[in-house]
Amino acid sequence: MSIFSSxxxxxxxxxxxxNSRSFTPEEINEVSKAVVTSSDYGNSVCFFLKSxxxxxxPLSIDSTKGVGEEVDLKSAKILTLSKQxxxxxxxxxx
Numbered sequence: 001m002s003i004f005s006s007x008x009x010x011x012x013x014x015x016x017x018x019n020s021r022s023f024t025p026e027e028i029n030e031v032s033k034a035v036v037t038s039s040d041y042g043n044s045v046c047f048f049l050k051s052x053x054x055x056x057x058p059l060s061i062d063s064t065k066g067v068g069e070e071v072d073l074k075s076a077k078i079l080t081l082s083k084q085x086x087x088x089x090x091x092x093x094x
Contacts, residue, residue: 015081018088023073034071036063036094045071045092060091 030049036059037046043059043066060079065071076094 011085013083015083015089017079018082019080020077020093022077028073031073034073034076036065036067036069036071038067043067045076045094057090057092060093063092063094065094 030051032048032050034045034047036043037056038044039056039058041058042061043063044056045059047055047057049055057078059065071092071094076092079091079093080088081091082088
C-alpha cells in the first residue's frame with residue numbers, strides 16, 4: 001500500500017484553459033466602459049455597468065494592459081480556467 005493512498009486530498013497542478021470566448025454583443029452593450037484596476041491579488045478589469053454599479057473580473061497573467069488603461073471588449077477574451085478539485089474561475093485577456 002502506497003503512502004499516497006491514505007492522503008485525504010491530492011492537490012492538482014496548474015490552472016488550465018477550459019474555454020476561451022469573446023464578449024457577446026449583449027454583454028458589450030451592458031457596459032459603459034471597462035478599465036484595468038489594481039487589487040489585492042493583482043490587476044482586475046472594472047466593468048462600469050450602464051444599469052449602475054461596477055463589477056470586477058481578474059485580469060489574466062497573459063494580458064498586456066496596465067492599470068488605468070481602458071479595455072476594448074470587442075477584442076478582449078473571457079477565459080474559463082479549471083483545476084481538479086476547484087470551482088472554475090474566469091479571467092480577462094486583453
